[in-house]
Amino acid sequence: MKNFILRRLFLAIPMAIAVSLISFSLLYFSPGNPAEIILEQKSPDSSPDENAIKEYEKKLGLDKPFYDLYVIWLSKALTGDFGVSLQNGEPVIDEFMARFPYTVMIMVGATTVYFVLGVVMGILSALNKDGIIDNIVRAYASLKMAIPSFWLALLLIWVFSVKLKIISAFGYNGLDSLILPSFALGLGMAGSLARVLRTCILEVMSSDYVLTARAKGLSNKVVVLKHVLKNAFLPVITLMGMKTAYLLGGAVIIESIFGWPGIGSYFIDIINAKDYPAVSGLVFIFGILFVLVNLIVDISYAILDPRVRYDKGV
């Protein structure tokens, strides 16, 4: 296990470099000039001429070829210096640290919503196979997957903030302002989690050891909680790990709608501005984070299922 963990951690850096190179290249070769874009942002009712753009390019250090720009950026990034944002001159790492906690809050909130709802619905659905509850849960899962999170977000705002006026929807004003964004992002995912868990529970319940447990006279509650759930949960853990990337993508839109000062809305700004250092820096950091998240998922697997081992040959 130790070797496995070290191997995965070791691979995180080249993976992060690879994704940062891809994002840097895509941004560099896409239409638009960052110097021109940033100058236009400073004065939207005019446009800079060619000379002004060239001078600003020099100031921003963008008058170098692609290879030089990336190598300079990478050599600093590997020492923890992700450079400064072209837009405002602030260090990229400072921007990340200021915003990431807000995104984490939404992601944790959404994960809590979808986990709790998904697990409850999945268990009830499996234990009432083909019954009313099962049908309702399956219908809900299909319906929720068809409804985009941004539309649900606007609906929640309209109901709870505009009509009922019981909750403030915009910006961060304490933990209660986390409720609507968490539900907007988490409700859709709860449906898919419920379906997966239902399938897993039904599969496990038809296993020999479960039949044996029942034959031994153990109550349904003990059979389900002690034997079935532990094994049915393994694919759920994998799903939750995969959903982390989805959560981040969903958080971008949710942050924009709720005026949440997270990393998602910042990503949109810097991509639109072709802010290479900021985008590549954030992609690099997230690359490493995703490797860590997947590592945690894999370790959880090994903890939950003693059969899973990451030694050589397994």
Add this chain to the structure above:
Amino acid sequence: MKRIGALLLCGLLVFTVAMCGCTSDTAPETTAQPQTDTNTNTNTNTQTQSQTKPQILTLGAYEDLKGFEGKSLVFDTLMKYNEDFSPKANIIESWEVSGDKKTYTLHIKKGIKFTNGKEVNADVVKFSIEYWAPYRYCKYTKYLDTIEKVDDYTLKLKFKESYAPLLEELPRIYLTLPETVDDKGNIKEWIGTGPFILKEYQKDQKAVLVRNDDYWNKAEMPKIEKVIWKVIPDENARIMALKSGEIDAIGITEHYLSVPAQRIPELQKTPGLKVMIADKGTVETYSFNYKKGPLTDKKVRQAVAYAIDREGISKNLFNGIPQPTGHLLLPEFKNGPKNAKPYSYNPEKARQLLAEAGYKDTDGDGILDKDGKPLKLALVTGDRQMERDTAVYIQKNLKDLGIDVEIASLESKARKERAKKGDFDICRCHPWVAPPVRYLKWRCTDDGYDNYGCKFGVNDRVKELINIIYTGNDEEIKNAWNELWNIEYDFCPATGVYVRPRAFVFKDNVEGFRFDADVGYIDLSNVVIK
């Protein structure tokens, strides 16, 4: 236990499905009297009301305070604009201009201080004139020879050659201390002389500004004590925040262009809200590629200009809100096209011009052709709904005449790339701005392509006229502008369609809003909360 779980689940699902079945808010309230107050550029100088309500104004904004409009609350500009965009005094209280327009003597108002106590003097004004020009696209630095400090409150600007537009550019220059800005046009410390002081700032969340009780301009001292600038990037969410009462106004912070025209009728009918729509603004303009393709023929360009049903676009697409116009700039602005005749919808004239240009439908397919080539145009526009809808309507108008149009609706950067390469026949372009002298050196110096299509330097005479506008006396400048507009309208390198609707929406207990001529300037001097 199972029953309770089932009941809870049913309740949750019914609630969720009920929410999913709800429509979004398009229907007006039925109980209260609808407010359909469409004030047009009303400068409501209300007397101070009995102000029992805390004077705290919350603005919903697309972006952070530290963008474009936010600066106007904290920083003064050296001069300001009148309604017709002629310059007026501000920090620079008076000036003299030499007859040859090579020397400007600027007199700075005494007794103005920054909020950190530092005094406004000639050194600070000189720094601001030199620093902000590249970031505000003012051309004067290219022609400036020296800035001489005559005394603590007087500067003399000497130009290498005559430079007429200086006074129309100085209203774009912020007054800032050297130590509060970096070398890339970013403000590091928000210390200004303006009507508000930045008290609290949370990046991309909100900013709190309090009234500057020592503001030097007592005539424009705000009644509002505190402004909260709340960032809500999504436009639908901003509208809902206004309806929920969380914010007091939207649209002001994005030079009045962020309220979609399609939602204005609904907002006008919403109880508790008022909508203000400006009666002046820039014109939605389309550039013609007169350098290659079918539109190299002037008759074809003019035919396209006559073929566009501007009234129809305004009425059928946008509820009559944008004012239709074939002008490139509204004549009311200083140096606007007062004597030029705008293009208007005239399909018969358009057909006649196309026939004169040699286009006929020889094969009966409904599309005109000439020398065996069908008349097909590529129309490049942006990806906003209003832009797409307008393009589709124009496509229909031209199709009725026998012109086949293919629309490319592109994101901003991609659209600019295509325009720069000349890969278009018709392209949505940047409108003429006010004062129009700013547009000359930017888009009229030659006939090349730029981010917005073909430039307006259609012939050598235009270049001569620009020179006269920059160096001539008032009479010569006036005549030069008249001639320039006549050339542009006759040559038809572009055409206007409608005045871009500038609107903002606010709660009906707030009074005193007005549009400033400078759309980037937020004027809260008369705003009160009743």
